[in-house]
Structures are given as C-alpha cells and as structure tokens.
Amino acid sequence: MRDDHDAFDTGFDFDEGAGTFEGRHFPSETEWLSLPGPPITADFVERTMAALREGPAWHENGSAGEAGDPVTADLLAAFAAPPPTRDFAARTLRALQDDRAARWRELLARYVAPDPSPDFVARTLAALARPADTADPRPLPRRTAGVWAWPLLMLAALAAVVVLLQEPIRAPVELRIAEQVRPALAHAYAASPLPAVLAEIDRQQDPDALPNGEADGMWLLQRRPR
C-alpha cells in the first residue's frame, strides 16, 4: 500500500502493526492539518540556493553539468512565451487547487483507513473462533432473539422503504423558482416564475453582462446605513 515515492517516507515511518505514526496514533483530519511541518535543517535555504545556482540551466556557457542535455540561454530564447489568455490566471489557480485537493484526498484516504495489521487480523480470527458462550458474557436467550429479531428487522426495513419512497414536500413552483433569485432584485418577488426564467436565459446568452434586473426598493431601503 505504501508508495515509495511518497514524501512521507523521508525520515518518517508508519507502524502498521501498532497503527501509529512515529509512536503516536494517527491524528484526525483537524489535528492533521494543525501538525507542525517537517523539520527543516538550518542550512536548507543555503543548500537549495546553491543547488539552483549550480544547476545546468544557470551556466552561462551552456554546459549542462551532470543532469542531462544543456539548456542554453539561446535555446530558451528561441521559444517565445505565448500571450496569456484572458482566463489564464483563473484556470491556473483552479488547476492548482484541484491538484492540491487531489493530493490531500490521496494522502488522507491512505492513512485515515489503513490496512488491518496482521495482529488485528489474528485477534479478530481468534475472537470469531472462540465458542459463543464465552464471546459474550450476557447472551440474549435464543428464543427471545428469534421472536423479536425478524419482526423488528422487517419493521425497520418497511420504515426505511416508506421514508425512501416518500417524495419531499415541495413548495409551489412560483416559490421554488423565486428562491433562486437574489433578494436584491425586484423580480425575486414576482408572483410568476416567468421573469426568473427570462433572467436565466439572459444570463446564459450574455454571461459577462451585469444582471439585467432592477433593484428592489425595500431591499435597498432596509440596507441604507443608520
């Protein structure tokens, strides 16, 4: 299950048998987020800057060092950066957020529900193999359990079916649609759903335009500072 490329392999370990991480039980998501970052050595910045300075792309003479093909300044200059599109920043930010969210999901999914340890499996199997009268100190009499278990289960199933099949009680269509309109707009209080439908079409056809609706006077009056 563990990923050799995982950043957490560097200097840290997860004890599968004990279900602990560095001797501690794995924290909840909230605790996880508040954990301190990994230790950074005092010369980390200097080493990083030095590595950057010595990297192949920084050699003015174009020598590549040990890392691979040379990337010269002339070669880089041959590739002109394209002009950024209008939504470049928004898309980039969104991509970053998606990437970060995916990474967190991956990490949390791995550690919040770890594989059962061999010890856990052994203990569970042993418990299952133990005779029934020793497994539970106060067993329910077989007869009582038989009498009540099935009717109760059936009732529970019936109740679940009734609840699941029941349609939610809806408000009239006029209100269902009006509730999706911003309260600042006068047509949020129209008695007909038609204005909201027209506004939705207008928004789809001209998404960059400011909403083509009038302000609701009562909304504005109530928000004027006192």
Next chain:
Amino acid sequence: MSPSLASLRGAVTGLRCALMALLSGIGLPLCAQTTASAAKAGADGAAPLGADAIRDVLKQLDAAFDRGDADAWLAVFAPDHPGAHAMLKQRLLHTFAPGLPMKSTSSLVGEPVRVGPRTVVRIRHEVRATFPAPSGGAGQPAAPTATEERVLVDDSMMALRGGAAQGDRGETAVPTFLIEIPVDAEARTDRTFRCPPCNYEIGGVAGWLCVPTRRDRALSLEGASFYLIGTDLACDVSVQIDDSMTAPTAVVQRLGRALHQLDLGAQPGLAVSWLPAAHAGEPPRELTGARLDIDLPKDATSADGSRAMFHVTAFGALQHLLLVRGSKRALRDHDQELQALLASFRLLDTNCDRVRAALRPVEHHTGGTLTAGVYTNDRFDIELTGPKGWKAQQRCGGAEFRVVWTSPNGSRLWLTGYAVPQSMTRWCRTTADLWLADQCAAQGLQASPTADAGDWAPLDPCNGLGRRATWVARPGGAPGAVPERQLRFLLRDDLLVVVDGTVATEADAAALRAAMASLQRR
C-alpha cells in the same frame, strides 16, 4: 348609496374611461369596452360582498402587519392560488426581516365587483415607517446619516368569498387571493388588455382577472397576469424583442430548458407549432408560433402535479410569450375558460412593417432609439455614441433600458439605465453604492483594491454625479470570469446609469474608452 352620489360616481367613471380612450392614442393599455358593461354583479347575478365585511378583513390584516406577525397575516386567507399565496409570504417575510416598526392602513379603492365565484376589490396599503434618509443625491452634498418618515403606498387586487356568520356581525368575508398591482395601472375583468405599440390584445373573458405587472417585476417590455378567480390557474403575458429572430420552436425549447435548470423536477415535452385561434384560420405571412408543455412535480398543494405551458408568437423580432400555469386538476376542470382566454389573444396589426413593429414597443416603453450606433433616450435625456463598426442592440429586461454593442472581435459595451426603485423617492450615493456593490458581487467581481476609483464628482455633460471604477475578478471565482472591467457610473436623482465594457483584443480598447466617455446629456 344615494342616487346623486351614484350618478356622480358614474360620471367620474365615464370621464376616466374617456381619458383612458384618449390615452390609447399614445399606446397605454386600455379598456376596450365602456364601463357600462363592467357589471358589479357576477354572471350568475350574485351580489358582491359588502364593503363593511371587507373592511373587517383589512383591519385583521393591518393588526397582524403592525405586530410584524407574518403567520397571523397569512392565516387570515383561505388561499385559492397557493403559488400566489407563497409569494405573498415571501414578500412579507422580506419586509419584516429587519424588524423595523411599521404601521399599515389598508382601504378599499373603488367598489367591490363579482368575478366568477368571488368578490374582487382593489385595496390600497399605506405603510408608515422610519427609514434612513437618502444621502448625497445628484444635487446635494453627502449628508450625515439621518432618518425620514416615509409612507409607502402599494395597491393590490383582493378576492374574497363569504365567511360563516358570526353572531351579530352579519356578513363576513374571507380573503382567498391577493396580488400586487402598480398604483398607476388598472385591473380588468370583462375588458381586454390592449397595447397598440406592442401590437396585441388579450382578455375580456368572463371569470379572468387581468393584473398588469410592474416592469421591474416582469422583466419584459410589458407584462400582465390573468388569474381565473377561485382557481389556481394563471396565464402570464410578456412582450419581448429578439433581434436574432429565433424561431418560436427554439424559443419555447429555450424557455423549457431554463425552467428545468431552475427547477430540476420540471420535465419539458416536445415543442409543437401553435398559433392563436384568432390567426390560425388565415395566418399572416410573418407570424409564427410554438407551444411547449412542461410537467411540474407534485407539491404541497397539487396532489397530481402541475403544468406550465409556454406559448410564443413571433412577428419579426417582436415576441409575445404566454405562460399558462396551474394544477393539472384545474387545467382539466377549466379547460374551456382557458381556451377562451387563449382565443382572445390577437395581434392588432398584421400588415405593418415588421421592423417597425419591433422598434415601436421598445421606443414606447423605454424611450430609447438607436440610429447608426448612437443611442438616444429622450425620456431620460441622455446619449451615448457606440464604437464605429460594432453591432448595437437594445435589450428587454427589468432595467429601464439596456443597449449592447458588440465588436467583430467579441469586445462588448453595455449601457444600462436603472430607474428609481419602487418605494424610493430618488437615487442617492449610498443606495447607488449599495446596488452597484451587489451587482459587482453577483458577477463574481470586487472593487479593485489598487485602482484609485475616486468618489462621486459632478459630471457636467450629464447633469449628475459621475464616478469611475475598476472591478476585478474575485479570487476563487468562476473560471473564465473576466479578469478586469472598467466602468463609469452616472448618478442622477431619477436614474442610475452604468457603462461597462470588456475588451477581447487590445485593438478594441481605444474605441471602447472613447465610447464610454461619450455619455452625455442630449
């Protein structure tokens, strides 16, 4: 009522009808029949409920309103139309939310009349409350925060049925329906709703109450709703302009998809051709139409579900939308009345130039015209010269006016005018800033933390206050959002104008800036 008082009221009513007929020449929706035919009694001869019984109901409602008790207020009703009642609750909770002390005084406007099985009467609600005063309008400096006592006036159409007699109180009434109506509009029962500039008429069918809708609520050039009184059936009418001249079948499909997106339980059917009965026999060459039925899921009040039915006619770029909605049971039981209402819809002029047919309603309802890319609005006295070579379009919607210029490269310029919102007397800096901040947030934008936008300052060519702003995409907002937008605002007591643009290529930037700066008083 004494005979002299009755004759005086008749004369006043006659004068009002004559005035309405005069106004028809300038395109206001008007009554097509004289009020002599506006019978007070119903078709079955039953008399409407007395005014005293209705005033008792109003007292109950006012008392609950003054306590801020929405549940008690709503409990007075035995609702005929659960959707309309649910929206009443929505408005009431919105009004009560800040906990401001308010006092309501409701009164009858006009005489109760019998419509179908109910008595229908117009009600005026005057709500007194203390609100923060507007600060720093176009003509005034920003003032320290103060308060002002305001009386908000709202009108509604109320339907009632007779209630159980209670001791010596005699006749009692139970309200079954309440719907708001613009203070300057007139409800119709046995008269058609007609708008010559929008080139249509509908209504005048027994049992239906026609209630014009405010433009900011309807999001269309003109809107009205017809309610079959005593049932949950309604038919909404909306006038739209579509410069792309989309085929009606595609329009109803688009409407069905949008409804489904807002309410996932809505199941659109197939679009079919449809023409109003008045034109189906000999359809005008330019007139096309379509219809789409949508099944709506069961809700708290309709045991077998509801249905919405979009009907669209297109005459050039001019579109008329009819949305019929109601429970399946009501649709079955009252199909005859519904078909009679749909059959009453007709275009007034099918021989007119179809380009003119689309321009006339826009000019009539917004006051704006487009000539060679220059937008002029005589009603609000402003003008903006769009970039040369860009395609210009006027749009329908809740705003007072909106014009969009699009460059061949995809750059866009929007000019939007917001009228003074209902319940307010004028725009001020505070309300303008609040509204603009909300619009900005709704678009996933925020005021630029670095750009020096400045404060409102006199803008001489426009006779108001001007301000520039830079809005930038909010971090974590929707991908693909426009990263930065330059805006200009014009604040006047009667209007808030937003000029807003996005640049697809740098080649369009200079033209866009020049166009934004060209906003001026005519």
